[in-house]
Amino acid sequence: MQQFSDLNTPERILLGPGPSMVSPRVLRAMAHPLLGHLDPQFIGLMKEVQVLLRYVFQTENEITLPISGTGSASMEATVANLLEPGDGILIGVNGYFGMRLCDMAGRYEAEVHRLDKPWGEVFYPEEIEAALQKKAVKVVALVHAETSTGALTPMDGMAEVVHRHGAMLLIDCVTSLGGMPVKIDEWDIDIAYSGTQKCISCPPGLGPLTVGSRARQAIQQRKTNVANWYLDLSMIEKYWGDERTYHHTAPISMNFALREALRIVQEEGLEARFARHKANSAMLWQGLEDLGLQLIVPSEHRLPSLTTVTVPDGVDEAGIRQRLLQEYNIEIAGGLGAFKGKAWRIGLMGYSSRPENVLLLISALEKMLNK
Amino acid sequence: MQQFSDLNTPERILLGPGPSMVSPRVLRAMAHPLLGHLDPQFIGLMKEVQVLLRYVFQTENEITLPISGTGSASMEATVANLLEPGDGILIGVNGYFGMRLCDMAGRYEAEVHRLDKPWGEVFYPEEIEAALQKKAVKVVALVHAETSTGALTPMDGMAEVVHRHGAMLLIDCVTSLGGMPVKIDEWDIDIAYSGTQKCISCPPGLGPLTVGSRARQAIQQRKTNVANWYLDLSMIEKYWGDERTYHHTAPISMNFALREALRIVQEEGLEARFARHKANSAMLWQGLEDLGLQLIVPSEHRLPSLTTVTVPDGVDEAGIRQRLLQEYNIEIAGGLGAFKGKAWRIGLMGYSSRPENVLLLISALEKMLNK
Numbered sequence: 001m002q003q004f005s006d007l008n009t010p011e012r013i014l015l016g017p018g019p020s021m022v023s024p025r026v027l028r029a030m031a032h033p034l035l036g037h038l039d040p041q042f043i044g045l046m047k048e049v050q051v052l053l054r055y056v057f058q059t060e061n062e063i064t065l066p067i068s069g070t071g072s073a074s075m076e077a078t079v080a081n082l083l084e085p086g087d088g089i090l091i092g093v094n095g096y097f098g099m100r101l102c103d104m105a106g107r108y109e110a111e112v113h114r115l116d117k118p119w120g121e122v123f124y125p126e127e128i129e130a131a132l133q134k135k136a137v138k139v140v141a142l143v144h145a146e147t148s149t150g151a152l153t154p155m156d157g158m159a160e161v162v163h164r165h166g167a168m169l170l171i172d173c174v175t176s177l178g179g180m181p182v183k184i185d186e187w188d189i190d191i192a193y194s195g196t197q198k199c200i201s202c203p204p205g206l207g208p209l210t211v212g213s214r215a216r217q218a219i220q221q222r223k224t225n226v227a228n229w230y231l232d233l234s235m236i237e238k239y240w241g242d243e244r245t246y247h248h249t250a251p252i253s254m255n256f257a258l259r260e261a262l263r264i265v266q267e268e269g270l271e272a273r274f275a276r277h278k279a280n281s282a283m284l285w286q287g288l289e290d291l292g293l294q295l296i297v298p299s300e301h302r303l304p305s306l307t308t309v310t311v312p313d314g315v316d317e318a319g320i321r322q323r324l325l326q327e328y329n330i331e332i333a334g335g336l337g338a339f340k341g342k343a344w345r346i347g348l349m350g351y352s353s354r355p356e357n358v359l360l361l362i363s364a365l366e367k368m369l370n371k
Numbered sequence: 372m373q374q375f376s377d378l379n380t381p382e383r384i385l386l387g388p389g390p391s392m393v394s395p396r397v398l399r400a401m402a403h404p405l406l407g408h409l410d411p412q413f414i415g416l417m418k419e420v421q422v423l424l425r426y427v428f429q430t431e432n433e434i435t436l437p438i439s440g441t442g443s444a445s446m447e448a449t450v451a452n453l454l455e456p457g458d459g460i461l462i463g464v465n466g467y468f469g470m471r472l473c474d475m476a477g478r479y480e481a482e483v484h485r486l487d488k489p490w491g492e493v494f495y496p497e498e499i500e501a502a503l504q505k506k507a508v509k510v511v512a513l514v515h516a517e518t519s520t521g522a523l524t525p526m527d528g529m530a531e532v533v534h535r536h537g538a539m540l541l542i543d544c545v546t547s548l549g550g551m552p553v554k555i556d557e558w559d560i561d562i563a564y565s566g567t568q569k570c571i572s573c574p575p576g577l578g579p580l581t582v583g584s585r586a587r588q589a590i591q592q593r594k595t596n597v598a599n600w601y602l603d604l605s606m607i608e609k610y611w612g613d614e615r616t617y618h619h620t621a622p623i624s625m626n627f628a629l630r631e632a633l634r635i636v637q638e639e640g641l642e643a644r645f646a647r648h649k650a651n652s653a654m655l656w657q658g659l660e661d662l663g664l665q666l667i668v669p670s671e672h673r674l675p676s677l678t679t680v681t682v683p684d685g686v687d688e689a690g691i692r693q694r695l696l697q698e699y700n701i702e703i704a705g706g707l708g709a710f711k712g713k714a715w716r717i718g719l720m721g722y723s724s725r726p727e728n729v730l731l732l733i734s735a736l737e738k739m740l741n742k
Contacts, residue, residue, distance in 0.1 A: 001426060004419050004634055007627055009412045011404045019405050019623055030624060031402035033382045034390050034574055036702045041380045048375050055372060068576070069440040072619035073601045104600045197620060203405055205439070205576055205622030227598050229475045230444045246707065248443035249568060251576030252390055253401060254625070256378055263375055331407045336617065 012325075013357055016333035017147050017175070017306055019197035019204050020349035022261070026202055029260035030253050037249045046240060049255055052262035056177055056200065056270070057192065057210045059184035065240045066206035066258060067231065068251050071174045071195025074207025076104050077231040078170050078191050079141075081219050085109035088137035090167070092123045096148035096336045097172055101141050108227060113137060119338045120308070122153040122301045125161040132165040138218075139168050145176035147198075148336045150308040150345065151297045152176070159188035168214050174198055177208065178265055179277045179305040179349055184210055191215040196254075199277070199305050201350025202261035205254040261350075277304040280353045284346065287362035291369060296343060305353075308335070309344045312369070317341050320368055328364050383696075384728055387704035388518050388546070388677055390568035390575050391720035393632070397573055400631035401624050408620045417611060420626055423633035427548055427571065427641070428563065428581045430555035436611045437577035437629060438602065439622050442545045442566025445578025447475050448602040449541050449562050450512075452590050456480035459508035461538070463494045467519035467707045468543055472512050479598060484508060490709045491679070493524040493672045496532040503536040509589075510539050516547035518569075519707045521679040521716065522668045523547070530559035539585050545569055548579065549636055550648045550676040550720055555581055562586040567625075570648070570676050572721025573632035576625040632721075648675040651724045655717065658733035662740060667714060676724070678717045679710065683740070688712050691739055699735050 014021045035042040046065075053064045067074040079101065083089060089110045091101045094117040105112050115131050117123060123142055132140070140162045145152050155171070162169040168190035173182045179199025184192055190212045197204035211219070211233065219233055226232040230248065239247035265273060281304035285295060288309055296308040311317045317334055321344070324330040335343035348358065385392045406413040417436075425435045438445040450472065454460060460481045462472045465488040476483045486502050488494065494513055503511070511533045516523050526542070533540040539561035544553045550570030555563055561583045568575035582590070582604065590604055597603040601619065610618040636644060652675035656666060659680055667679040682688040688705055692715070695701040706714035719729065 001637070002422055003637075004423070004630070007400045007403050007416075007631065009403065009406055009416075012406055012410065014405060014407055016407055018620060019407065022405055027402040027404070027624075029378045031398040032378050032380065033398070034385060034393055035380055035383055036385055036387055036390060036704075037575070038704075039383065039696070039702060045378075045380075051373055052375070069444065069601060070619045070622065073440065076599075076601045100600075107596055107598050107600055195620070197623075203622065203624040204408070204620040205625055225478055227478050228447075229471075229478055230440060230447045231601075248441045249389060249566070249575040251441065251574065251622075251625070252568075253398075253574040253628070254576055254622070257624070259375070260378065266372070266374075325410070331410060333407075333409075 010329050013330045013360065014352050015346055015348065015357060015361055016331045017345050017347050018195065018349060020201050020347060020352040022201050022203055023264055023351050025264065026257050026260045030203065030257035032256050034252050037252055038244065042252065043244060045255065045259060049259050049262065050240070052259065052266060053208050056262065056265055057182060057184045058186065059210050061184065061210045061212050063211040063216060063233070063237055065236070066196070066208045066255065068248060069207055070204050071193065071207045073231065074193035074209045075101065075172065076228065077209060077233065078193050079104045080108055080226055080228040080231050081233045082139055082168065082170065082191060082215060083108050083110040084222055084224050086111060087139070088113060088135065089139040089141060090115060090131055090137045092142045094121050094123065094149065094151060095119050095143060095146035097143050097146060120149045120151050120296050122151050125157045128158065129161045132167065136165060137167050139170050141170040143172040144182065145173060145303050145305065147175040147306060148339065149297060150303045150306045151301050152303050155187045163188065168218065175303060175305050178273065180274050196258055196261065199349045200261050200265065202258045203254070205251055206258055277348065277353050280348050280355060280358055281307065283355060283358045284348060287358060291362065291366055305347060305349045307346045308339065309346065311342055311344060315369065317344065323368055324364055328360065330361055330364060381700050384701045384731065385723050386718055386728060386732055387702045388716050388718050389566065389720060391572050391718060391723040393572050393574055394635055394722050396635065397628050397631045401574065401628035403627050405623050408623055409615065413623065414615060416626065416630060420630050420633065421611065423630065423637060424579050427633065427636055428553060428555045429557065430581050432555065432581045432583050434582040434587060434604065434608055437567070437579045437626065439619060440578055441575050442564065442578045444602065445564035445580045446472065446543065447599065448580055448604065449564050450475045451479055451597055451599040451602050452604045453510055453539065453541065453562060453586060454479050454481040455593055455595050457482060458510070459484060459506065460510040460512060461486060461502055461508045463513045465492050465494065465520065465522060466490050466514060466517035468514050468517060491520045491522050491667050493522050496528045499529065500532045503538065507536060508538050510541050512541040514543040515553065516544060516674050516676065518546040518677060519710065520668060521674045521677045522672050523674050526558045534559065539589065546674060546676050549644065551645050567629055567632065570720045571632050571636065573629045574625070576622055577629055648719065648724050651719050651726060651729055652678065654726060654729045655719060658729060662733070662737055676718060676720045680715045680717065682713055682715060686740065688715065694739055695735055699731065701732055701735060
């Protein structure tokens with residue numbers, strides 16, 4: 001049969017929407033010999049991962065842990081556990097991941113109320129309040145950082161409105177966590193999920209989530225079983241909690257990697273890390289504008305971790321990406337959904353967010369676009 | 372806040388029910404710098420992983436791929452995709468994982484018919500036929516290698532009976548794949564799932580599965596959506612297929628690791644690998660019996676990858692395991708469910724299946740049990 005050679009892929013400069021690049025320290029930790037998943041040493045490590053996750057989520061929520069799947073799995077975990085058939089959910093859709101939330105919530109037989117805004121725009125508390133006045137729901141779901149558009153929906157005052165109407169607030173912070181403030185406790189968020197392969201700069205494969213007291217109570221008081229076995233938090237909680245009841249086998253090496261990636265976040269410090277993301281994105285934005293390119297999201301709502309750029313008329317969107325990859329090993333991404341073929345998405349996340357990467361990308365684009 | 376030190380855990384000799392030990396080659400491949408998940412080089416690698424998985428599954432099934440979660444996720448993927456609400460499933464329960472299949476199938480609103488046998492025993496085609504004569508179902512699910520008991524249900528003639536009654540055969544080969552024959556095509560199995568952290572000796576985090584033509588057709592002809600978004604094969608198939616439609620972000624590093632682990636399987640060759648597992652387990656069984664210990668499963672149904680041993684009267688089950696770990700860095704496991712506190716489970720899987728590990732374990736047990 002077919003034989004395959006040693007793994008021998010080039011070192012890519014990952015400036016897409018994730019995975020981001022990963023520190024050699026994280027790669028080394030990941031390659032550490034395995035422990036059993038019920039080994040006391042691994043159980044100690046799980047606790048450490050939880051402490052570190054609480055730090056980046058800025059929360060004291062006990063249930064703060066990585067789901068053993070990618071960010072999409074942690075997204076589904078929030079929806080599957082919080083909603084019972086017939087429960088109402090209001091979902092703000094201003095990009096691809098809001099649509100995905102609608103798809104998931106529908107599968108769990110929730111009554112989905114979709115609030116649409118054009119891609120690239122953001123939601124304000126008044127808009128959510130107006131929608132809640134029309135229709136009371138159990139959960140409001142918003143995408144904090146929309147990976148498909150690069151827009152950041154501010155969370156100030158959001159939970160206050162949601163709670164005043166008796167609902168819970170669920171947020172997607174896949175592209176914000178570790179790269180900009182995600183203040184779960186201060187913002188009074190009820191449940192939130194993320195991924196590891198964006199601003200935390202750990203390889204993809206785990207989906208951190210955090211569950212506040214209201215959401216936890218709602219989950220405990222469910223009348224029906226969670227339809228999803230693998231993502232059932234009542235069992236996952238016991239596996240990660242002091243009981244250590246066997247559920248599944250945690251991805252050991254991925255947790256080694258996540259611990260190291262979070263240690264790096266902790267060493268740098270959240271404030272310094274956020275400032276770095278901001279500074280490098282400012283450098284990118286200036287560079288792109290100097291090339292005459294147009295940024296899609298207005299600066300006040302622009303994500304420092306992900307920038308969307310309009311592809312100029314007459315320029316081959318995919319062709320430029322292909323050349324960046326082939327000639328310079330630089331990866332950027334194209335648009336999704338409404339932005340397909342019309343936008344580039346440039347990520348500066350975690351370990352990828354470095355001035356040398358910005359300078360290189362701008363220089364490469366300059367060469368290509370001026371030809 | 373709390374600071375955590377560099378990862379510095381001991382090298383364990385993993386002789387439990389998984390994870391098994393992992394070759395340094397696999398650890399090195401896993402630590403290779405990341406590619407983007409839509410990078411042409413990664414897409415090429417995904418195809419290679421599929422070719423290699425088909426080799427261990429001994430199948431030509433096109434849909435043969437690793438689910439981006441652990442073995443429990445691939446188990447749930449088979450159930451969630453194959454069954455629609457109201458569909459009948461007959462599940463053979465002779466251990467813990469048969470019970471888990473019942474739990475999962477119930478969550479997808481299947482009509483679950485449970486066929487029980489004492490833990491440690493196996494199922495025969497006549498028994499399945501008798502059950503199908505009483506009640507026709509859409510799917511029969513059996514655990515090929517029961518990780519909780521160490522018993523191997525032979526698959527000869529099984530599919531013939533199941534198909535004659537118009538049903539499909541789903542099997543769990545989590546603890547058999549890569550360590551003993553799993554002949555998906557020759558046995559005419561319709562759908563099967565496994566994990567990576569057993570006889571394939573790749574860290575946990577991926578769940579290989581394979582879907583035959585009958586099962587594929589049944590999935591394509593579903594009248595209802597799959598209730599589970601993350602495990603919906605109609606979307607996963609497009610992500611792994613030629614369309615490469617974005618679904619989730621594949622765990623890049625885990626796929627690097629799986630590719631290398633499967634390359635090692637291929638280099639050794641399936642027959643040689645199965646013979647090695649057999650020889651080392653024979654050495655283990657002899658050693659245990661020489662110590663006066665009783666093996667639970669009769670030799671004709673005993674798994675070479677996992678052996679269950681009755682804990683002698685008056686011996687502290689957990690105490691011995693703890694001493695093995697603390698004094699010699701050897702991990703074995705206790706029993707689950709009906710075997711809790713009564714049995715040890717000793718795994719000799721993949722890279723862990725080596726004579727030096729057997730000799731060491733027997734010597735350590737001899738010291739401890741004779742005191």
